[in-house]
Amino acid sequence: MIDLIETIMDTNAAAASLGRVLADSYVLMLKTQNVHWHVVGGAFVGVHTLTEQQYNDLFMAVDEIAERIRALGKVAPGTMAEYLQLARLSEGLGGTDDASMIRGLVEAHSTMSDLLRKEIDIMDDLDDYGSEDLFVQRLRVHEKTAWMLRSILEQIGGGKAVAQVKADAPVATKVEAVKEDKPEKKAKKKEKKVKAPVAVEAAVPVKVPATPKVAAKKEETVTASNNGGGRRKLFGVKADG
Numbered sequence: 001m002i003d004l005i006e007t008i009m010d011t012n013a014a015a016a017s018l019g020r021v022l023a024d025s026y027v028l029m030l031k032t033q034n035v036h037w038h039v040v041g042g043a044f045v046g047v048h049t050l051t052e053q054q055y056n057d058l059f060m061a062v063d064e065i066a067e068r069i070r071a072l073g074k075v076a077p078g079t080m081a082e083y084l085q086l087a088r089l090s091e092g093l094g095g096t097d098d099a100s101m102i103r104g105l106v107e108a109h110s111t112m113s114d115l116l117r118k119e120i121d122i123m124d125d126l127d128d129y130g131s132e133d134l135f136v137q138r139l140r141v142h143e144k145t146a147w148m149l150r151s152i153l154e155q156i157g158g159g160k161a162v163a164q165v166k167a168d169a170p171v172a173t174k175v176e177a178v179k180e181d182k183p184e185k186k187a188k189k190k191e192k193k194v195k196a197p198v199a200v201e202a203a204v205p206v207k208v209p210a211t212p213k214v215a216a217k218k219e220e221t222v223t224a225s226n227n228g229g230g231r232r233k234l235f236g237v238k239a240d241g
């Protein structure tokens with residue numbers, strides 16, 4: 001099975017992408033736990049409870065990401081030294097007061113979302129739809145988490161704290177970088193779409209079982225357009241008719 005996967009995509013590149021997200025997720029999990037331990041103010045119960053849910057979600061996520069790497073036949077990074085080397089997120093809390101710590105988490109989840117958009121593009125180019133789907137799920141979680149934490153920040157720190165997060169330069173720069181990539185990405189996808197039907201028609205002759213109506217034609221070549229699209233070619237699946 002692993003051999004089959006390796007023939008249809010670059011599993012080394014996919015595992016590297018998964019490893020980077022695994023490392024960032026691990027750092028963010030610890031960072032979240034650190035806030036969970038050190039929050040003290042009026043929003044203690046809410047923040048303490050929410051951050052517990054968040055680090056539990058990240059704990060499940062790192063497990064799933066690491067197991068995806070194993071499913072691709074590669075070795076998953078599994079030490080703190082490797083995580084700190086691979087991670088793009090920093091461990092620091094950005095301050096010891098509640099507003100600074102929560103702002104640090106909002107920034108981390110926003111940065112994580114930006115990084116995931118990049119990694120999703122990479123997985124899309126690699127045709128690794130399984131990993132891409134996992135990253136899209138994680139993107140939704142990080143966007144939702146940033147929104148929830150931003151709401152708490154609004155409650156405890158007022159508009160000033162939220163404005164500081166919105167004006168954060170590194171995150172804004174990353175968003176611009178993502179936008180700049182769009183024209184090139186669109187052109188690539190367009191090129192892919194144009195090429196795909198031709199390749200599939202040539203590669204997938206599919207047998208259709210004989211019926212009274214088609215008895216004279218025992219075998220018929222069915223094009224991809226009426227049989228479910230191009231991904232079937234990746235797995236060598238035959239249509240049932």
Ligand SMILES: [Fe+2]
Pocket residue numbers: 036052
């Ligand atoms: Fe706890």
